[in-house]
Amino acid sequence: MLHGEASLAWPTPVLLERGEAVSEAEDVGFRRMTLVWVATVLALVVVLGTLGWLMRLTQGNWLTLRPEWFYSLMTLHGLGMFGTWYIATMAAVTYLLSRYVRPSLSASRFVYGLTLVAVSLFVIATLVGRFSPGWYFLYPLPFYSQGVWKPWATAVFFTFVGLLGVAWLIWEVSLLGAIARRWSLPQALGWDVLFGRRSVSDVPLAVHIATVMLVLHLSALLSAVVLLSLYTLEGIGTGIRNDPLLMKNLVFYFGHVTAEVTTNLSFMVVLELLPRLAGRPPFRVNRMFAAAFNVILVLIAVTYLHHLLMDFAQPFWLRVLGQTASYLIPIPAAVVTIFIVLTLIYGSRIRWTLPAVLLYLGVMGVAIDGIGAAFISSTPALQFLFHNTLVAVAHLHLGFVMGVVLINLGFVFQFVKELSRSEESSWTTWAIPVLLAIGGYGLVLMFSLAGVASVPRRYAIYPEELARGVTMARFAIVPLALLTAGALLYLWELVRRWPHAWAASRLSSSEAASS
Amino acid sequence: MDRVTPVLLLEVASAGIVLVFAYVALRSRRAGAVVPSRARRLQVGLLVGLLGFAGLLLAFTFPRAPYPRRAERPDRVVFVVGKQFSFAVSERPITNDSEWQEAVAFGEPVTLAPGELVEFRVTSFDVNHGLSLYDPDHVLIGQVQAMPGYVNRLRFRFTKPGRYEVLCLEYCGHGHPRMRGYFFVK
Numbered sequence: 001m002l003h004g005e006a007s008l009a010w011p012t013p014v015l016l017e018r019g020e021a022v023s024e025a026e027d028v029g030f031r032r033m034t035l036v037w038v039a040t041v042l043a044l045v046v047v048l049g050t051l052g053w054l055m056r057l058t059q060g061n062w063l064t065l066r067p068e069w070f071y072s073l074m075t076l077h078g079l080g081m082f083g084t085w086y087i088a089t090m091a092a093v094t095y096l097l098s099r100y101v102r103p104s105l106s107a108s109r110f111v112y113g114l115t116l117v118a119v120s121l122f123v124i125a126t127l128v129g130r131f132s133p134g135w136y137f138l139y140p141l142p143f144y145s146q147g148v149w150k151p152w153a154t155a156v157f158f159t160f161v162g163l164l165g166v167a168w169l170i171w172e173v174s175l176l177g178a179i180a181r182r183w184s185l186p187q188a189l190g191w192d193v194l195f196g197r198r199s200v201s202d203v204p205l206a207v208h209i210a211t212v213m214l215v216l217h218l219s220a221l222l223s224a225v226v227l228l229s230l231y232t233l234e235g236i237g238t239g240i241r242n243d244p245l246l247m248k249n250l251v252f253y254f255g256h257v258t259a260e261v262t263t264n265l266s267f268m269v270v271l272e273l274l275p276r277l278a279g280r281p282p283f284r285v286n287r288m289f290a291a292a293f294n295v296i297l298v299l300i301a302v303t304y305l306h307h308l309l310m311d312f313a314q315p316f317w318l319r320v321l322g323q324t325a326s327y328l329i330p331i332p333a334a335v336v337t338i339f340i341v342l343t344l345i346y347g348s349r350i351r352w353t354l355p356a357v358l359l360y361l362g363v364m365g366v367a368i369d370g371i372g373a374a375f376i377s378s379t380p381a382l383q384f385l386f387h388n389t390l391v392a393v394a395h396l397h398l399g400f401v402m403g404v405v406l407i408n409l410g411f412v413f414q415f416v417k418e419l420s421r422s423e424e425s426s427w428t429t430w431a432i433p434v435l436l437a438i439g440g441y442g443l444v445l446m447f448s449l450a451g452v453a454s455v456p457r458r459y460a461i462y463p464e465e466l467a468r469g470v471t472m473a474r475f476a477i478v479p480l481a482l483l484t485a486g487a488l489l490y491l492w493e494l495v496r497r498w499p500h501a502w503a504a505s506r507l508s509s510s511e512a513a514s515s
Numbered sequence: 516m517d518r519v520t521p522v523l524l525l526e527v528a529s530a531g532i533v534l535v536f537a538y539v540a541l542r543s544r545r546a547g548a549v550v551p552s553r554a555r556r557l558q559v560g561l562l563v564g565l566l567g568f569a570g571l572l573l574a575f576t577f578p579r580a581p582y583p584r585r586a587e588r589p590d591r592v593v594f595v596v597g598k599q600f601s602f603a604v605s606e607r608p609i610t611n612d613s614e615w616q617e618a619v620a621f622g623e624p625v626t627l628a629p630g631e632l633v634e635f636r637v638t639s640f641d642v643n644h645g646l647s648l649y650d651p652d653h654v655l656i657g658q659v660q661a662m663p664g665y666v667n668r669l670r671f672r673f674t675k676p677g678r679y680e681v682l683c684l685e686y687c688g689h690g691h692p693r694m695r696g697y698f699f700v701k
Binding site for chain 2: 067068071132133134138139140141144145146148243244245248278310311312313316319320323324327328330331334335336339342343345346347348349350352360363364367368371372375376379380381382384385386387388389448452454456457458459460461462463465466
């Protein structure tokens with residue numbers, strides 16, 4: 001127990017019991033690997049969050065950054081945060097899956113090393129090479145630098161994308177392989193209950209969701225491979241000119257599917273962890289869950305099309321399909337996952353610890369973002385007014401900061417808290433979520449208001465006629481400061497538990513229980 | 516479409532979600548569980564309600580999509596070509612870089628009449644750009660992507676006279692915020 005904290009009966013750990021499939025040594029290995037991922041992710045978030053501050057201060061005219069620098073930082077912040085939270089979620093998913101199956105620890109370590117190399121290349125490309133085509137590097141902008149970045153920076157950037165793609169492929173295939181060694185793929189996908197006579201599967205819900213999402217994400221990686229190959233063929237001077245509309249479809253397929261998979265995998269973390277915290281039995285895959293996640297799998301694969309609603313050259317039926325799928329996709333999420341979380345909490349007498357509050361708030365954030373994404377981002381008449389304004393930035397930050405990030409922070413705190421065997425102080429249990437919620441929603445609201453006021457996204461400097469963008473960027477500093485305060489308080493609570501958690505992670509489950 | 520009403524409706528829906536979550540969190544203090552049959556009825560009701568609502572919303576928004584209709588004939592055609600970092604706006608087709616340079620540097624400003632149906636034929640000579648229409652009060656009233664190799668047709672009927680600015684709405688490089696074009700409605 002940490003010094004100076006109230007003496008409370010330590011509740012039964014909900015995360016640390018060892019799964020049957022892994023040995024004591026592997027269990028220790030996965031715990032340490034999870035801590036290493038967590039430390040790396042949080043260090044990256046501190047740096048990337050600071051870049052967010054620099055950009056808003058620049059847009060508020062309180063800091064002078066040359067546009068070349070602004071856009072390098074913007075590329076690093078956007079793509080960096082996007083990838084970092086995917087990695088954070090995958091680290092949590094890997095740990096939770098090791099309770100049921102036996103993932104490869106050596107694959108996990110190799111992926112970590114490869115990720116570090118890839119991230120270093122990304123930093124070199126953006127900060128040294130000033131590579132700055134934005135987080136989705138829309139074709140053919142990487143080839144049109146106007147002298148800001150050199151061809152070597154483009155090459156380093158695409159090497160980074162390739163290495164990260166290989167790392168993610170190894171990670172996903174190794175997890176799917178571990179699942180396949182225990183259950184068949186149709187079983188893990190829930191097809192035995194969906195199309196067979198069984199009403200409940202013996203596959204845990206966490207395994208089912210992970211399987212659906214990882215299979216889906218393999219298709220995203222495939223689109224990235226095609227994209228990268230086409231870029232390379234053009235970049236090495238074969239004389240091939242790529243089709244901009246095809247390239248746009250490929251990059252948005254990859255980006256959108258990855259974002260949706262990140263969100264659904266973070267839901268898996270909630271559905272695995274929250275029943276344990278609420279003292280309810282774990283979920284099993286029944287027809288309802290299997291139907292919901294299989295429908296989500298199909299819908300995610302086509303909802304990316306709503307990113308191309310303002311490309312009138314895109315075939316009309318694809319635009320109609322994109323809008324329709326985007327209107328439908330929140331329905332299985334609302335009717336099944338969000339509804340189930342609410343019924344789980346109702347009357348549960350759950351102890352509202354910091355992880356429980358963060359997980360619950362994260363689900364609420366995803367729910368709010370879901371309807372916004374369906375309505376504003378997928379309606380052509382509204383995209384006509386709001387596409388590529390700061391409304392789009394509001395949507396991205398709402399889904400990630402108030403959804404995926406809160407859920408991940410909830411998981412991480414529970415993990416570190418259990419390892420360090422330390423309780424929370426009651427004021428931080430409430431101060432951290434309150435600061436994060438007011439700051440986060442305030443930040444999103446300022447982006448939304450600016451977007452409705454016609455302020456475009458990705459403007460390093462607002463022109464005179466859009467000076468309201470400067471004013472709103474200045475007002476946005478207040479919620480940004482609250483969000484930062486909440487994040488720093490969270491980090492402090494985590495860092496002071498870290499030495500105990502790190503030391504305890506070396507112990508086997510039985511040693512940890514008796515210590 | 517009115518720009519504020521949809522956002523307000525969304526805020527109201529978001530507030531509704533917050534209230535539901537707050538209510539359930541408060542009800543977590545009293546022991547008990549949702550009766551399964553009641554939960555199932557609620558779930559089915561939610562499913563039917565949301566499907567119906569999505570259907571209605573699709574029926575309402577499809578006809579309001581800003582896409583050109585085949586039956587309509589534009590009164591005027593305006594050619595717009597984006598290139599790092601300017602828009603050329605012209606009543607004559609622009610087919611190569613020198614025509615683009617001439618249109619940007621020396622082209623006569625395009626002047627449109629209020630009420631006429633204008634078709635913008637929009638493309639790019641380098642990277643993706645975003646053609647946006649900012650009215651004389653600097654309010655964004657419409658947009659379409661400018662993509663190399665493709666022509667996007669945007670039709671619009673202007674009512675307010677004055678100078679309209681064309682800003683770039685797709686990030687296109689370090690000069691993105693200063694990329695401009697313009698025309699008049701008189």
